[in-house]
Structures are given as C-alpha cells and as structure tokens.
Amino acid sequence: MGILPEQYDKYIRFFKFMLKYWNSDVFSFPDGEILSAEKEEALKEFDHSPEELTEDLKKMGPTYVKLGQLLSTRPDLLPSHFMDALATLQDDVDAVDYKVIEDVFKEEIGKEISKVFTFFDPKPLASASIGQVHKAVLHSGETVAVKIQRPGIRKRFIEDLDTLMEISEKVEEFSEVARSYSFHNVIEELRYILLKELDYTLEAQNLTTLKKNMRTFKKLYVPAAFPDICSSRVLTMEYVDGVKITEVSKPNHAKIEFEPLVDELIKSYLTQIVIDGFAHADPHPGNVYFTNNHKIALMDLGMVVKFNDQMKENILKLMIGLSNYDGDRVSSVLLSMSVYDEKSVDIQTFKKEINRKIQDSRNQKAKDLNTGRILIDVNQLAAKQGVKIPVDLNILGKILLNMDQIVATLTPEYDMQETVKSYAHHLMQKRIKSSLNQEYLMELLMEMRGLAKDLPFRINKFSENLAENRLKIKVDAIDQDRFTDAFQKVANRITAGIIVAALIIGAAMLVNIPSEWTVFGYPTFAFILFVFAALIGFYLVYQILFKDENK
Incomplete structure (x- = not known):
C-alpha cells in the first residue's frame, strides 16, 4: 500500500503524536527498568502527564483509544501510573x-x-x-x-489499522527500539483484537x-x-439493573454480606482461567455490576482470553506458588514457560528478585495487597533480566489487577491468598477429572490398540536380532569423535610411558657393561638412552601440566 493523498491526514496526525511523545519518559520506559518509588514520582512531574496522554489519544480517534486500552494490558511497556490511566480510558462521544x-x-x-x-x-x-x-x-x-x-466505524478502524500496520513496519526498519519491543507485532495484535471486537x-x-x-x-x-x-x-x-461495582454505597448496602460474593467472584475467575481456559479479559469496574438482586454481573464480553492446556497448568502452578509465597516455585514456573538466552540471563539474580517481590507481599490484606500488581512487577522484573514471558501472563496480571480493585472496595480485610490456596486443591482435582473425558479415553484406547497390534512383531524382531548377534544400540549421549580422540591420546601416553620405562631399564643394564667410550664416566650408549628417556618424560609432564589444563 502506498502513501496516497487521502492518507496524508492520518500520517500527519500520527507523526505529530509520535514527535510529542517519542523522546519523553513515556516511551523511554520500555528498557525493562523497574521504577523505584522515587522514579515513579519523578515521572509524575514530567510535562506529559498520563491524563494528557489519554486526552491526546481521544483526539486521535477511536482506533487510538482502543490502542491505549490495549496498552493498559502491557505492563512491560509502560510505567504503572500511565498504565492505570490508560486502563480507565473511555471515549466520550456524541450519540448517533x-x-x-x-x-x-x-x-x-x-x-x-x-x-x-x-x-x-x-x-x-x-x-x-x-x-x-x-x-x-x-x-x-x-x-x-x-x-x-x-455506521462507518468498521471502515474507519480498518483504514486506521492499515495505516498503523504500514507505519510500524517502516519504523522497525530504522528504529532499534521499535524492533526490540516488536512495535509491529503490538499493532498486529491490536488489529486482531479490534477486528474481533467489531x-x-x-x-x-x-x-x-x-x-x-x-x-x-x-x-x-x-x-x-x-x-x-x-x-x-x-x-x-x-x-442488567444495578450499579457499577465500585459505586456500591456501604450505608445503602450495610446489611449485605459481601464476602461470599467476593469469594465466589475470585473462584469463578480462577475456574475461567485454570479449568475452562476461557476468561473475561476486561473485568474493569465499568464492566462488573452489582445487581439489585444482590449478584455480581459480568458485562461486555467483547474481549476474552483463551488459554491452552499447557498455559492453564502453568498458571495453576504459578497461582499456588504466589499463594504460598514460594518465590523459588514462582521463578521456576516462569522460567519453564518463557524464552531466554541461558548465556546472557543471570538466573540467580532473577530468582533473588522474584523472591524479594513475593516476600514483600506476605500477610497483606485486600486493602493493601495487589496480586495483579505483583504479577505485573514480576513481568517487569523478567523484562529487565531478558526473560520473555508469554503475553498471556500480562493479560492475567491485568485481570487480577482489576480483581484487586473490586475486592478492596467490597471487602478490605479479605484474604485473597488464602482463598487461592484453599481453592487450588479443588481446581487440581477438577483438571485431572476433566482430562479423563471420553475423547481422551478413546484416544488412549486407540494408542493402546496400536501398541498391542505392533508389540508381538517388535518383540519377535528384537529376540531374532539378539539371537543372531545383530542387535545394535545407538547412544547419542556423548560426542563420539571427541571421545575417540581423548581415548587415543590416553593410549598414546601410556605407550610413551612404557617406552620411557624401557629406555631407563635398558640404560641401567648397559651401565654395568664396560665400554671404551664414556660420558661423565658412564658408557656412552647408556648415557644417550637416559637423556632420551628424560626428554620424553619432560615432554609428557609439560603436556599434562600446561596443555591439558587449558583445554
């Protein structure tokens, strides 16, 4: 797609926006740095505030508003107070x-x-x-x-997304920062999500x-x-007849027991994530209502997240680790599901920082504890160390961050970690039971049928080869050439040692035989044998002490 005249306005608006923010602290953050409280406070004093960023995105149009909302699920790309502002980003537009x-x-x-x-x-x-x-x-x-x-919104979104896709592809050709943070992939992810939401x-x-x-x-x-x-x-x-969950008035609802509601809400989301693998991905307070008949309603299913079986299992292990304040377990699970370079990543430092973060959250109540924030901080720690954690965990962190806000509003003293810990056993049993479904059993029976069919032939073939001495075992556990070379070196040195010993014994025997030619009073031939043996011996010692040690 070329840059057509009718696209000029889109490009101009985009580049004006980027010129304003590209060199600011907003976009300089994605270097993986974990901000201290002092640095976070310093960023709040920067000329471009989170509120200014959200207003500029609104002016850019609905596509960019959605881009901002998507960025609020990427804590690895933005400082926390910018991410929080984007999470509440809503566009106020006139009615049709x-x-x-x-x-x-x-x-x-x-x-x-x-x-x-x-x-x-x-x-x-x-x-x-x-x-x-x-x-x-x-x-x-x-x-x-x-x-x-x-009307016309679909066409506008597609045009804006096409423009962003083209720009992001060109930017990655010239910008190392854009390439390192997969700017084009972020836009591609936005396009995929938005087209589904439309x-x-x-x-x-x-x-x-x-x-x-x-x-x-x-x-x-x-x-x-x-x-x-x-x-x-x-x-x-x-x-749904009710109010937003964060607008619940305690005086008007003083007789309502909120703890059972919160308990069920937390368990329902754990079930969505770990058992069903299908979860409401945007449970911000505007999408969660408290109904007039005292229930919690989940609204706006335009954005959902789906987890595969392996991810569900890893998340369950991760949640158990978090609820038990087991930093070693959490870091091990994260490493098992992430991509990283073992040579460049400092694994011990990564584990130590994860442990510190987990222990800092110990024994906190809902009003103080942010399980989602802990997971987001863990994601940022991983980014700092060069560990690429799956995007699904960023979305999980955002879900839990919203849960934290709801729980803290309704039941400030609620112990979410205890609920997760107690419900984990039930979830594990449910996962095992769900895996033993009819389809799985049929597949297992088919595999067993194939094994039973081929087993007699394979046993017969094995016994035949064994009887005729044609059985071969191939082992790939070692480097065969390197092993052969090492073995040959050992054999050569043993042989050289035997020769040296023979020369010394022969020279010792010749010393007792009279000779007309002597060197230092010893028979010449015996003296030559001693010198030759000494030279070979010194050479072997030199090879062993200096050459072998450096290999």
Missing part, C-alpha cells in the same frame, strides 16, 4: 441520531425496531466510539439492552459460553444473548 440507529437495525436484522420491541428508548444508556446501548422491551415482556454499532456475533457467542461455564456460581450473573436479534453490528442481551 435515532433515525440512523433505526436504519442500522433494519439493515442488520431485517425488521423495523417497532416490530421487534414494544418499547425502545431513543436516548442511549451509553455511547462509545464503536457503538451505543439502548434499553428496550421485547414483545415477551423481557427488558433487554441493545448495542448498535456506529463483530458483535462473536460477543454474543462469548456471552453464551461464559454463561454456560459459570452456571454453577449462583451469586454471579452473565446476561444471556438473544441470537435471533443479533448480528455483526447489533447485539441484544438481557438488561
């Missing part, structure tokens, strides 16, 4: 005219709004860059929330999946989607 909303709905669903709903509030409950949400009532009497995508059909499926997975948690509520009234640009789901 109701006539436009009607047109989009009819185009997507194929019916007029009045034919589907008995009531549809023309004033939106919320209006964001991608879409806006309206309250409505179905003919069946159910109250629903209808999210309708803004498809409301996927969000409807995510709602259905999470609701099914969370059905055993009675104190949690996931709104159901209405597939018949959903499309890629329209999402219809159950209406």
